Amino acid sequence: MIRQDVIGEAALEIMRRAAIVIPEDYRSGIRKMVGEEENELSRFVLEAMCENWDVAEEDRRAMCADTGLPRYYVKAGNEARIEGGMVALEQTLRRATAQATRDIPLRPNRVHPLSRIDHDNNVGILAPEIEYSFEPDTDWIDITTVHKGGLFGTDYRMLFPGDGIDGIKRFFLDVMLEFGRRGLACQPAIVGIGLGGSKDTAMAIGKQAACLRVVGDRSPDPEIAALEKELIEIGNDIGMGPMGFVGKSMVVDCHIEVAYTHTGGMPMSVHSFCLSSRRAVARVGADGGIAYRTDPRWFTPYHRRSGVDWEAGAPALGAAVAL
Amino acid sequence: MKTRRIELPLTDGALDGLELGTAVYLDGVVYTGREGLYKRVLDEGLEPPVPFRSLGNANFHCSPAASVNDDGTYNLGAVTATASFRFSRWLSQWFGMSGCRVVIGKGGMTEEDYRAHFVPNGAIYLSTVGYGTGALLGRGIRRVIDVHWLKELGIAQAMWVLDVENFGPFLVESDSRGNSLFEREGRVINRRVDGLYEGLRQPALKRYGETTSRSDEVV
Numbered sequence: 001m002i003r004q005d006v007i008g009e010a011a012l013e014i015m016r017r018a019a020i021v022i023p024e025d026y027r028s029g030i031r032k033m034v035g036e037e038e039n040e041l042s043r044f045v046l047e048a049m050c051e052n053w054d055v056a057e058e059d060r061r062a063m064c065a066d067t068g069l070p071r072y073y074v075k076a077g078n079e080a081r082i083e084g085g086m087v088a089l090e091q092t093l094r095r096a097t098a099q100a101t102r103d104i105p106l107r108p109n110r111v112h113p114l115s116r117i118d119h120d121n122n123v124g125i126l127a128p129e130i131e132y133s134f135e136p137d138t139d140w141i142d143i144t145t146v147h148k149g150g151l152f153g154t155d156y157r158m159l160f161p162g163d164g165i166d167g168i169k170r171f172f173l174d175v176m177l178e179f180g181r182r183g184l185a186c187q188p189a190i191v192g193i194g195l196g197g198s199k200d201t202a203m204a205i206g207k208q209a210a211c212l213r214v215v216g217d218r219s220p221d222p223e224i225a226a227l228e229k230e231l232i233e234i235g236n237d238i239g240m241g242p243m244g245f246v247g248k249s250m251v252v253d254c255h256i257e258v259a260y261t262h263t264g265g266m267p268m269s270v271h272s273f274c275l276s277s278r279r280a281v282a283r284v285g286a287d288g289g290i291a292y293r294t295d296p297r298w299f300t301p302y303h304r305r306s307g308v309d310w311e312a313g314a315p316a317l318g319a320a321v322a323l
Numbered sequence: 324m325k326t327r328r329i330e331l332p333l334t335d336g337a338l339d340g341l342e343l344g345t346a347v348y349l350d351g352v353v354y355t356g357r358e359g360l361y362k363r364v365l366d367e368g369l370e371p372p373v374p375f376r377s378l379g380n381a382n383f384h385c386s387p388a389a390s391v392n393d394d395g396t397y398n399l400g401a402v403t404a405t406a407s408f409r410f411s412r413w414l415s416q417w418f419g420m421s422g423c424r425v426v427i428g429k430g431g432m433t434e435e436d437y438r439a440h441f442v443p444n445g446a447i448y449l450s451t452v453g454y455g456t457g458a459l460l461g462r463g464i465r466r467v468i469d470v471h472w473l474k475e476l477g478i479a480q481a482m483w484v485l486d487v488e489n490f491g492p493f494l495v496e497s498d499s500r501g502n503s504l505f506e507r508e509g510r511v512i513n514r515r516v517d518g519l520y521e522g523l524r525q526p527a528l529k530r531y532g533e534t535t536s537r538s539d540e541v542v
Binding site for chain 2: 019040041045049051055062064067101105106107108118120152157159160163164166167177181182186238239240243244275
């Protein structure tokens, strides 16, 4: 049985880690870009960001004051038993959000969309978002928090099958230019792309692709992996860098997630996870142990399964999936 | 990179030879204020909680990551700017009422705004860097002098008056003639934009309101 007090401790600690410590994969990706960036202004921006991450850790303060819309992703093992059930889990996560907002502190960004009422704790109607996924044959739960800004860098479009890869590339360029100017997307970003599904699925998986996969991760589908690499090149060849200055540091990585979609359509979303790409993960075991990390490991073979039934270790149907 | 340390409140001399793209660090007093403040003071005509001129002349488009302790003191961690172009419509009234001469924010405003509103008031725009050097800027805050309209506007929109030292880095985005660093860089980038789309077929369906000019800005 996984106890609520342990979940609460983990949920608060990952909020703190996410806000303060930049994940190593993202830091390494940007350091590499600093070495390759030739434009003085663009390089100055990247160097300032690297210094900012060091200061955040030294001072134990949030790296960016726009601590975004803090949210949780929960992946629960099929054998996991949670004290008080899922309602208790959600209560714990809401309490941890409110406590994190006061203690770290986070910026109380969440307001009612019309009245603009702010509870000053990042909790409200459907806030924080909690998304779920499940994993067979295990009894832990993974809790991931993501703090992502909410205003710029994301767009959605209904493309059609005939628009093809050209359509995907065009829309990718559109979004890079649209939000890259003046650096509204806070690039270089981990760009997540959602392809297919229903419109809402396209948005959700694109966001997950940006926020729940690490720099350096490639899709197990070779065709998708090749497109990911091509889009990184296209993005960095625009001639734009951080803050929309001349440069070539635009995309630190690109991740594409797909979902089966309407036969007549190809919905696409693009999301930019920014220069403060904040994510932290805790695995809470049935024995009360907590193990922290920064790779959410959200897109497991089970999560991406394609067939009717799931057989452990079997390749997904209809797609090339590396084992 | 040119670097300049500027004392607040800003005086005429500080603008001499201040070039676009110079890295700036500030000493003195800055106060935060964004749409919440502008709406109350400029749209609703409410009396400001304190005369703006008594706070100097640097307005930061910012919401801090902060909380109020039980004893009434403030816990201020990181500070980062918010995108300024959304506040353009208040500019014409704002400078006259506040005596503001330094606007600090994210993303800048347009050269049109600079020439119409900033230049006549001897004001410049400083952009934060990144974005999101929240921790670096947080370190530059010596203390919270005061917070106004905390109850009325909430932590994010309240007016935070901050005593700062070596507060930065910022980049000079608009100069005394109203030139914009962002627009200068954008013009260079735009030369290549058409080429990027060359050979890529248009999608079948256009979107309502879609611009056909690839060099258009969101701002």
